Amino acid sequence: MGGEILQPPRGTRDFYPEDLRRRNWLFDHFRETARLFSFEEIDAPILEHAELFTRKAGEEIVEQLYHFELHDRHLALRPEMTPSVARMVMARAGGLRLPLRWFTVTQNWRYERMTRGRLREHYQWNMDVWGEPGVSAEAELIQAIFILLDRLGLPRGAVRIRVNSRALLEESLRRSVLASRPEAFAPLCIIIDKISKIGSDAVVGLLSDPAGTVALSRSEALEVVAMLDARNLDEAARLGGEGSQALADLRRLFDLIDAIGRADDLVFDASVVRGLAYYTGIVFEAFDARGLLRAVCGGGRYDRLLPTLGGKAVPAVGFGFGDVVIMELLADHGLTPEIRREIDDVVFGFSEEQRVAALALASRLREQGRSVQTVLGTPKLKKVLTDAGQDGARRVWILGPDELARGVATVRDLISGEQHEESLAT
RNA sequence: GUGGGUGUAGCUCAGUUGGCAGAGCACCGGAUUGUGGCUCCGGGGGUCGUGGGUUCAAUCCCCAUCACUCACCCCA
CATH class of the missing domain: 3.40.50.800 (Anticodon-binding domain)
Structure with missing residues (x-):
């Protein structure tokens, strides 16, 4: 029985009853955690106009879009949820009471080569706060992530969150290598997001590629990479200088997280910028403390996303938390639950x-x-x-x-x- | 795209220096005419991924091919 038809397409999964019970167990924790923070659940079609996702910053997420044309419409399966949520916010911008706290649990698609923790379809829990410019929003989201990790049974310290501020980096670059062309900032972030994976030499190479999206000189590229070495706020202060709002925001965020007793699990890391073009301020990602797995989740502030979609600016911050890496991590810790039928x-x-x-x-x-x-x-x-x-x-x-x-x-x-x-x- | 590993029963896997294909679990039946989870006995089930080659004989050796998987490359 040549079994090609028996298998789902590469990178996709079947969920038999025992698999779905486990998935629902995870989703229940996502939803219950969101409930603890009084977030409301929303949903949107899995299919969107491709234009909602196409951006010109060299992001892989756009290059890996599942898309097709049908009756003169260019459609795409959503690779992430934020653009759809942004569209919904924009469509009712006048009538929504801010701040909004919305969350989603959705299946997302991206066409890419498979490795451990990366599939072509995966489920993602998103939590977003719209209409709050202050870092109290970030603090709430980070707290939610910590609470979820606790609920799943992970010991404290198994997962930590790295945090940085693109605004801090941008302030610094605007005074130096990007003074004449601030628009190169987003593509620059896309490149330096790769530093932990490809190394600083390769990043310098990409930043100084004359045919690339940033095209710095080699010395400028080295200068940028040097900025990424900061691993605490005092070192970061040298980037921002006194009076930096971005630095003040970071300090405030650490104070707020300290107030909930999780300061040990939050670390500053200037090399974290995330790979999405639209982030503008604080960015963060949760990572396996053993360093074996990919990021458990990631997010950040994207105050200028709505204007790029043609809407009025609304400050926003959110994160996406996938189902695949966290289940791998739980398995590594022997925490995979056996959920019985009842x-x-x-x-x-x-x-x-x-x-x-x-x-x-x-x-x-x-x-x-x-x-x-x-x-x-x-x-x-x-x-x-x-x-x-x-x-x-x-x-x-x-x-x-x-x-x-x-x-x-x-x-x-x-x-x-x-x-x-x-x-x-x- | 590169390299490695693996494809044998529904599942997890063993196996043969080439000689009619095995175990555990699961399933079915019986011990128990209407009483599960323990135990015992018995049973059904496989073109050994696919195609070709070598051979008296191939699941095993050779070639090709497909699939899965890991690492690298690449990166939400």
Whole structure:
């Protein structure tokens, strides 16, 4: 059976019941964490006009778009959720009370080569705050990430968050190598995002490539890379100089995170800029403290996204948190949950003679809100009990000729093994 | 794109210096005419990824091909 058709396309996944229970377990934690912060859930189509995503900054996420033309429309599967949320905010910009706290749990697509932790489709939890320019929004989002990690069972310190400010870097560059062409800042960030993966020499090469998007001189590129070495706020202060708003924001953010007792898990890292073009201020990413896996999640402030889409500026900050890397990380920590199926009642009539009574009983139980499985066909009681146990049922209602004659059902509790009779009369 | 590893039962895998294909789990039946989770006994199930070559004989050796997977390259 040449099984190509049996497999889902490369980079995509099937979710059998046990897989979906585990996925829902994760999503439930996403949603419950969002609820703890009073965020509202929204959704949007998985398909959008391709123009919503196409930007000219050399981002891989745009190059890896799943897209096609149909009836003169250029459509794309969303590679990330932020543009769709931005579109929804923009469409009702006049009528929304700010600040908004919205979250999503969505499937996203990107066409790329697979490696551990990277698939072509994945699910992502997004939390965004719209309309708040201050870092209290960032602090709330970072706190939510920490709370989620706690809820999933990860020990403190297993995941930390690196934080930086593109604004700080931009202030500095505008006074130096980008003084005459500030528009090169976004493509520059795209390149230096790669520094931990390809090394500083390669980044210098890309920044100083005369045919590239930034085209600095070699000495300028070296100067930029040197700025990325800062690993604490005092070193960062040399970049921003006194009176820097970006530096003040960073300091304030650390104070706020310190107030919730998680300062040890937040680290400044000037080389973190994230790979999306639209970030403007604070950027952050959660990472595996062992350094073995890709970023667990990432986000930042994107105050100028709406204007680039043709709307009025609304300050915004958010993060995306994927399902793949976190499950890998939990697996590495031995924290992958086994989620059992749960059924309240199994109702079994021995033969067609008891079918009507069995269905009536099942209906009554369902009206009480219980999860009820009626046994299909007329298998032997032994198989019914075996299956019920396997399926995680709490009890089995047995309706045989004896019971029916007396107007009762035998109720077997599968956990205790005890049995008793209950009247079938309502 | 480069290199490595792996494709054998539904699942996880063993195996043969080339000689009719195995285990555990799962499934089905029985011990238990209407009582599961333990135990015992029995059973069904595989063109050994695909195509070609060598050979009396190939799951095993050779070539090709496809798929999966890891690393690199590349990067949300």
